[in-house]
Amino acid sequence: MDEALLKKAWARADAAVAKGPHAIPADGRHRTRRVVMGDPQADFERVMSILSLHGLLGGDGGLRPDVCLVSVGDHFDWGPASERERVARSGLALVAWLASHPADQAVLLLGNHDLGRVGELADFTDATFHAAQVEADGLYRGDDTDPAAERAFLARWPGLPSVELAARDFSAWTEEQRAWVEHLLRARRFRVAHAAAESLLVLHAGVTHEDLDVVGLAHGRRADAHAVADALNGVMDRAVAAWTGGPLVLPGLHHPGNATSGEGTGIFYQRPSLQAEDAERVRGTPRRRFDPRRLPLGLTQVVGHTRDKRVRELVSPGPVRDGVLRHLVTDGTRVDYAHGPPPTTGAGEAVMVFTDGAMREGKAEDFQLFDLEARRAVP
Template sequence: MSSSRLPSALARAADAVRRGPHSTPPDGQRRTRRLAIGDPQADFTRFLAILDHQGLLGPDGWLRPEVQLLSVGDHFDWGRPAEREEAATSALHLVAWMAAHPADQAVLLLGNHDLGRVGELAGFTDARFAAAQAEADGIYRGEDTDEARERDFLTRYPELPNVELAARDFGNFREVQRDWVAYLLRAGRFRVAHAAAEHLLVLHAGVTREDLRVVGLPESHQAHAPTVADALNQALATAVAHWKEGPFSMPGLHQPGSATYGEGRGIFYHRPSLLPQDAAHRAATPRRRFDPHRLPPGLTQVVGHTRDKRTRELLAMPREGYRDGVLRYLVTDGTTLQYSLGTPPPTGPGEAVLIFTDGGMRESPVEAFELFDLNGHQEGQG
């Protein structure tokens, strides 16, 4: 493949950033190749190289006209402390490049790192965040973090739930990123979910039966992806319409963290867990862990957010043999559960499916990183 496609795309992205926050409206063109890509928390050049390896980039630096690309969320925050400035700039170019495509060609779905810009970080300036991060860097030591120093830190930065968020989780924050996220939320460009087929839903971290009851969907409607996507996206639109200032939230679905509330909770933080110590966290929405047996039967959800190693840990499976870059799936009938690499076999109306696309883009070799083919998915019998 010609290497000229990547410089063209980088130039397009730089132009999009210079224009400032904007969104290109849908153009209604039919897309014959539809793919979902897992969390793009990696250098923008690597993201483009993956697309180019898949034959998705045109010589003009845009997605080919026949391609529809769904990004499952988490466009910010990666790398070591020495890479923060590079990562912050790279992520902004990625979001701007996606937003410059027609809205029905490049679909931007929300992740918890995207929402962090208008959540926990809603009131920070670059200078205040830099000061907080410098202090957090001196305190954060994983499980060995000094609790007394952390409590003192939180008295001065009560918007944050812990020092880890400033030092690591949301470590690449810049005000300009928040400007873009806020604009794309108000423009309706950032969405919660996308229905790719009658029973195929794409979103960041998955929803359970209880989450869908929050948006008024009885179980009889929870296998129909267009109905689910409409309900979740309408909940987002309603929350955005009521959001004037301060941290953005969605009642029952998303609550950002703070020193008093603790870590953020809701459907953008979701991870399936069978660990006994997570039982309390699975009890009620919004939450950070969910029981995978409570996934809506008959619905296949394409998600990101959780890599193979972490998924195995939370499902109480051996972590040996985990792999980056590859697609994975979980199937449950509400009682039994299967987790494996690859894509799922055909399923029936009583089975729920998660397809995981977060392959650790930064660590995976470009040629090994798999995208999910939305056209190739065989609908179940739901």
């Protein structure tokens, strides 16, 4: 990426951060290029490089005027513990950079890491989280973490569901990030879902009939992306309006984790699974797994959250590739999963397009974005 352009992008991000939490309203301009970006859990420079390689940045370090960029969520938390301070700054810079564009030019969708700022970590300060994280770093050993030591840790920090969350999952959290997420929620810039066309929906991890039962959407309207997005965003808007403190809960759709209930559950965490051991886990909601055969027929959902490796483990064994778009097609009985953009389908099939290609891995030029107009990778 051109160094001068990167400096302009950083300058725009730094100016937005310095201004403090704010949101730019829609300007109503027609955008001829509409693109989805998979989970941007990567350095600000890497994100800008990918956007620049696809011709989406203008000369001022922002998006080109003809571009609408939809970010599918998870803007925070990656990398080793030694880089937390840099990662925290980078994630905040990206959110501020996106928010510095009009609402109809940069669409911010919520991921579980974004909601963690106002969920599991809602009652922490920088000081208290640092104290909890120091403890967690000393205890966390992956699957070998001592259970008794973890129980003692959770007794001291009941807002957390595990040692792992403090040490790894939400490792680069700050109060400043929480302030931005809260503001963008209240300003309705952070959304649950975005209807890109009549039957084309973009959101973080996808929804099934069980999730749409929760919001009371009639079966006959479940292939209508606008109806689905309105129903999901309505639940969030009502929850945010009633929220006066503590973890933000979207009833039936998103329940943050804690020491009592365990890991968070809901539509921002769930992944498709056909594994026999998940048969009971996929029946109800909120949950962390769903049966892909329960996707609404006639609807294409563009999601992030789940990398190829995980889908291969849970749904369809095969060779793993990072960076590429992938798709799942089901008629309610069969489930087909493959690399590449989705094929042409009909009203009797449901489609899921996966855009989380592990952005910080591999070469920037190998990371594919999804073109909402052509329904294929951005050339």
